Amino acid sequence: MDFIDAFMASDLGCGLTMGLLLLVLALNLLSLALRLLDVLLHDESDRVDGSSHRERKDEMKND
Numbered sequence: 001m002d003f004i005d006a007f008m009a010s011d012l013g014c015g016l017t018m019g020l021l022l023l024v025l026a027l028n029l030l031s032l033a034l035r036l037l038d039v040l041l042h043d044e045s046d047r048v049d050g051s052s053h054r055e056r057k058d059e060m061k062n063d
Contacts, residue, residue, distance in 0.1 A: 007013035 008017065
C-alpha cells in the first residue's frame with residue numbers, strides 16, 4: 001500500500017493516472033458516438049420496401 005500511496009503522491013503518478021483516465025473517457029465517448037451514428041444511419045424506417053435487415057438476410061439465404 002505504501003508503494004501506491006507514494007506513486008499517487010508524486011507528480012508523475014498523478015499525471016499518468018489522470019492521463020489514463022482521460023484516455024479511457026475519450027475512448028468511451030468515441031465508442032458511444034460511433035454507436036449512435038450507426039443507429040442513426042441504419043434506421044429501419046429508412047428502408048424503401050419496409051423490410052428489416054433480418055428479413056433481407058432470410059431472403060438471401062433462401063435464394
